[in-house]
Amino acid sequence: MRIALEYYAILREMAGRNTEELELVVSTPADVYTHLAAKYGFHISQARLRVAVNDSFVDWQHQLEEGDRIVFIPPVAGG
């Protein structure tokens, strides 16, 4: 399925881009992260991240749909 990614902070630096669209054989955000971690050498384990799909937090086994927009969220540090 076709999905869109947005990258922030340390993941943006590691990926070397703000956004991208990919055509992948995946079902869940966990599948997507496994693929991207291998592609970009992400050193952050999935356990340290949260994930949002279409601007809402979801769990890692959320069933993705065509055109979904995914953001992996590194440990936050606001304030």
Add this chain to the structure above:
Amino acid sequence: MKLFAMQSEPIEIALLDKGLRDSHCGAVATFAGRVRDHHDGRSVDRLVYEAYTKLAQDQGERIVEDAMQRFDIRHAFSVHRLGELGVGECSIWVGVSAAHRKPALAACEYIIDNIKSQVPIWKKEFFSDGTTQWVNCAACAQLAGNV
């Protein structure tokens, strides 16, 4: 007025403080977070804040709305600054007003604690020695050139 806002301009604390005034409220509790000149024993020159804007806005508003429900308060709002900030500059402001001090103080603490732990905003430290680090991600990357 939005319960939570993000902006790149300097936070005008005096103006925000005015927004809390209400003759019904005998207590005003505010918090201002400012950029520190050190982190983990290292000298800091500046910080850069970045947000996943849509979700940060939703989460920030939700937290302040929660506080309005949980505590006996009349007004609450928070402003977070994004972009590059120098030492001493205000990165976040939280203000609460209530009839009485205990709920005002408790709500103020609740809001800042939850914003810091939940809202998708990140900060990158620029140290005086030229190195950089994303806060809370020290163990995340072992890339050459980053500590």
